[in-house]
Amino acid sequence: MEFTKMFLMNLGMLIAVAYLANVTFKYVLSRVSARVQYISSIVLTVFCGWICSVFGFSFDGQVVFDLRFVPLIIASLVYPCASSLVIIGVATGLALFVFGFNEASVAGFVNLSILGLLAAGVNYWMRKTDYRLIIKASVSILAINLVNVLNIAIFDDTPFYYYLTKAVPFTLPLGIALSYLIAFILRDFQLEQRRKSQIIQANRKLSKQKEQLQKAKLALEERAQQLMTASQYKSEFMATMSHELRTPLNSIINLAQMLAEQGKELDEEELKQYSSIIYASGQDLLQLINDILDLSKVEAGKMEITKDYTSVEELLQIMFMQFEVTARNKNLEFKLQHGKGVPHQLYSDSQRVQQILRNLLSNAFKFTHSGSITLEARPERLAEPGREGEWLVLSVIDTGIGISKSKQHSIFEAFQQADGSISRKYGGTGLGLSISRDLARLLGGFIRLESEEGSGSTFSLYLPLEEYNH
Template sequence: MEYIKIFFINTALLITLAYLANLVFKHTISHASEQTKQAAWIIMAIFAGWLSSFFGYRLDDNVIFDLRYVPLIISAIAYPQPLLLILIGVSTGLLRFTFGINAAAGAGMINLSILGLICAALSPWIRRSPVSMIAKGLVVVLTVNFFNAVNIIIFGVIPFYEYVSKIMPITFPAGMALSILFALIARDFHLEHRRMLEIEQVNALLSEQTNELHKNKIILEERAKQLMLASQYKSEFLANMSHELRTPLNGIINLSELIAENDDSIDREEIQSYGSLIHRSGKDLLLLINDILDLSKVEAGKLEIVHEEVNVSELPAMLFEQFDVVAKQRGLDFTIKLEEGLPETMVSDPQRMQQILRNLLSNAFKFTHKGGVSLTVRREKRRQGAREGFWIVWEVKDTGIGIAKDKHLSIFEAFQQADGTISRQYGGTGLGLSISRDLARLIGGFITLQSQEGKGSAFSLYLPAAGQDKA
């Protein structure tokens, strides 16, 4: 009966240790890496085997009967990995020497090492077999208990007849029963742990879905806001367009009507003046229509780009001739500067370059009341995205009203201006910068903006100078 008492004490100790280990696992390493969890399991299993020996039944000064192999059984079911099981078996066997170095300790070390190898041999079957976990556990319990008895018979220091007739009839069934009992209790711990993990995973998934819904809500709100703003900008655009279109159209209709009703009371000079006004109104109307057509072509991807050599010094001269008159009419300074190191020519679309620079210069003169406007052409090395190289920079700088920092991006969008009411004072459709930005992209460049409200603006058109690095 002493064997059974000690085995029950061993089982109680192992259950207590498993319960404490479960608590420690929940509150310390439950979120640790898999390697950390395995290391903790190995340490706990080896310590549990040593604890069983410490409270085992001492037949004499050297021989100890205990359930030190039970942690190995549980390890084979929980972590069926050969190296891990061999490590637990050999380490538990070596700890037997802490109770004395003798023949019985050597037999105990050999016994646990062999049991570790047997569990390692069973581990591939445990991982791959389709049978239930209960069936696998029963096979492991029976196998380990059987070979434990066989090893004691072969390597043990107890005489064969005494062990087989007096000890084994008690220890073998008791060990089997208590191993099964502990395995069932450990299985409950394992199931509880798995349920906790599933709950944590479900909570994490719900939290992730909640965050995703919150992000989607923010995105939808932002899109709704953008749609509302787009609707507002288009409404403003239509109002501005109706004004911009009506003004030249009314002028053309009224003046042409006066000429048609000429009853010789209007002299030739007055007719020429009317004709000049009709011509100017027609040009303004054509510019508006061209802006709208260009925007629609760009958005539809049907705008044709022609690459040819462009004279770098000739284009600024043409722009100077065109805008010098505007500068003198408005009492503004207009200067053009070509810095040193520029190539003579570059490859681009001259028509689109002129269109972009005309838009930028027109805006500069439109929003500048005093001071002046300048066009500077220079060569600059710059990284843009993954591309680094030399660029030809066309910088249009003015001393006008400037642009608020929070409007630096929005003014490049179609139908938008820095101020929704700005067109009432200055005119325009709000399409010029949007078209210029898209045209710059189509010819391989980009536009940057530096501006401060009340202190003027600087728009820079960057165009690639590929093949001109020797200049």
């Protein structure tokens, strides 16, 4: 009867400690690092072995039966590192010395140290083989139980023959049976933990997929908004373009018809005037077509860039000559400025640089009613990431209507102007700045804008000087 009580007490203690360990891991150690969790599990396993020793059962007043070796069996089935089992065995053996330093505690220390080494070997074997878990568990249970019996028979002070004949027939079957029972409980616990882990992982995966779907939804909504805006801009562009194309084309057709019908009745001055209007309208029409073709070439990657050395001074003079008459007709002051250190030559595509400056200057004269327009050249060193080095800056500075901060980005996009109705007041398709931006990129540079509504604008073309310097 006493033996049954001790057996059930050992079993109860193991189950109680296992439950407390589970609760501790679930509510306390789940928030700490994996390393702390691992060390804590070793400490709890050692404690399980020690608590079983506290409630050992004396068999016939000499043999002590307890389940101190069962935590080692469990550890051999779950730990990923064999050295941890050696630590558990030795630490559990050292814990026996709290009962005092005597032959029994020394024998217990030697026994558990040997069992720790055996459990480490079994653990290593299990990780290297592909047998089913039941076979691996059976090998661990039988090996540790048998060696435990032999160790007690050899190292304990109980008479060898007495122990083998009186104690082993009871303790060995019970130890094996109890080990299987604990292993079954552990297996059930592991399956439950695996299910919980799978549920947690599934929830995390679903949560992640939900976030991705939400981001995708926002991206689609943003893209839809962009497409709607682009469609609106293109509709405005088509309306503007039809007006811009129709105006010079109507002038050409009407004047050509008049010349055909009344050519003989017109004097020389009228013929000259009509011819000039036809020529100017043809030039406007050609410029519109060229802008559309240039934009198409850039977007299709067909725009050719031919770099060569060109005179910076000559480039500025050409621009001055082209817009000098326009400045005089609008009563605007047109100036050229040279900063210190401007190189004599630039290695770039002169034709495309002139095209960019023409677009910038055309806009400056279009939107400036009084004051001045300045074409400035200066060197500048930048330290921005991706733009480090020396640059030649060609700036067009005007005192015109300026551009609000909210519109400064959109005016560089194709089919857009600072105001959707601005083309009706000033004319133009809004392609010039978009083409200029793309050409600047092809030349290895970029365009910057500084402006305030009502205070004029400064468009600066940055062109790299590295190739010139080398």
